Amino acid sequence: MQRFEILDKDAMGRIGRLETPHGRIETPALMPVINPNIEFIPAKDMRKFGAEILITNAYIIYRTPELREKAIKKGVHGVLEVDMPVMTDSGSYQLMVYGDVEISNEEILKFQIDIGSDIIVPLDVPTPPDADYGTALSDLEVTLQREREALKLERGDRLLALPIQGSTHMDLRRRCAEEVVKMGGDVYPIGGIVPLMDTYRFYDLVKIILEVKSVLPSYAPVHLFGAGHPMVFALAVALGCDLFDSAAYALYAKDDRYLTPHGTKKLEELQYFPCSCPICLEYTPGELRRMDNDDKQRLIAEHNLWVSFEEIRRIKQAIKEDNLFELVECRIRSHPNLMFAWRQIREYGWLLEQYDPSMKHSFLYAGVESCYRPAVLRHHERVLNVELPDKDEIIISADEGVLADFYLRPAFGVVPIEMLESYPAGHAEIPPSELLEDEALEIAVQGLKRFLDHHSDRRFVIVASGKWLKFLKDLPENAVIKHDKP
Ligand SMILES: [Zn+2]
Known part of the structure; x- marks a missing residue:
């Protein structure tokens, strides 16, 4: 069954529709990451910011006895108290950070199916950037093996995400993309890119997206896994990414960092809020600074969500108006690394040509x-x-x-x-x-x-x-x- 339908196009970007067991979402879509252990901004409040789909971590739920029991009884939607689509992550991120997880691929996949996740993800191995070729290759073999295992499981109408790994080795990224398309998933996340985002290595990020897109068919929905900063959304959508997840709204807030489509500000630097979201209209930066930590962080996180979803809507409108290139060419001026990253499209003219109306x-x-x-x-x-x-x-x-x-x-x-x-x-x-x-x-x-x-x-x-x-x-x-x- 074709789950993804493309409604409108500009550059390599598109407005699309993705069918999930809990309803249809419009892409480009941003999925706020909900940590099931920490009630920061409740999942049920996410709709007001513009969220149509959430993502949470099945591994954390599995590892926390009370949560696991609740999830088995009421499903992941019951744990989060929402009836909107929910994607689950498998613990791959924990695998990257801690080097090991105490669960098998099959166990975490079955658990995601049992708790009624709308989009399930195998336990892929995120290889960090610049890994030596041998490591990246052997990690990739494990990832592909686990993805083949995932295909064998009965998953009902749940969508299966097949992540694309390969570190910064472009031939491995292409090979992985070829393999997962042959397998036939429902969503294709590009994984292992968080370290590139964190270090502003947008050149490598853009290269990876372009290489992967040069292999994937146009009808494949692409999730840029771990890219939650609004400064890259326009560029990533213009390169054909459809789904984003944001842990950034909360992680940045915990560090008093305020997101904008042009980059990040520290709360301590701000005399004025350059934003008209409900939080920035109600408070001044000084008032926020004087609050206790919990309130301050929650309010910054709320701003971070408002501004992230605003950027997604702006991008969609640019696709409708056929001026996504113009928007990207403004956004890339926020950081020199973004500008040089984007200029690589020169070498991929043949690819853009296939997509751009x-x-x-x-x-x-x-x-x-x-x-x-x-x-x-x-x-x-x-x-x-x-x-x-x-x-x-x-x-x-x-x-x-x-x-x-x-x-x-x-x-x-x-x-x-x-x-x-x-x-x-x-x-x-x-x-x-x-x-x-x-x-x-x-x-x-x-x-x-x-x-x-x-x-x-x-x-x-x-x-x-x-x-x-x-x-x-x-x-x-x-x-x-x-x-x-x-
Ligand atoms: Zn704001």
């Missing part, structure tokens, strides 16, 4: 990364097939005031007159070339050179001035430059 309303230039969007790459391809006018000399002008057959535009390069009014080149808001980053002109000139080479039997006159002349060098022999404003 070709028709949109507008193209707002937000920085050089805008030049790496599929819309630009597609234009460069498309323009090669445009028919040329029957003239001895074809005029391509970088100056809009000159009568020409084609125009030269930043990023897009050669634009035929008939495309001047249509998406993308004709609907692009790009600053004047004189003010623009060099790369936007370089990319345009690369496209121009390809165009000239493609028509090596025709002659062209390139009309240009100012900053363009710096890049219009070493053109093929079939083109001459005419200086527009000497």
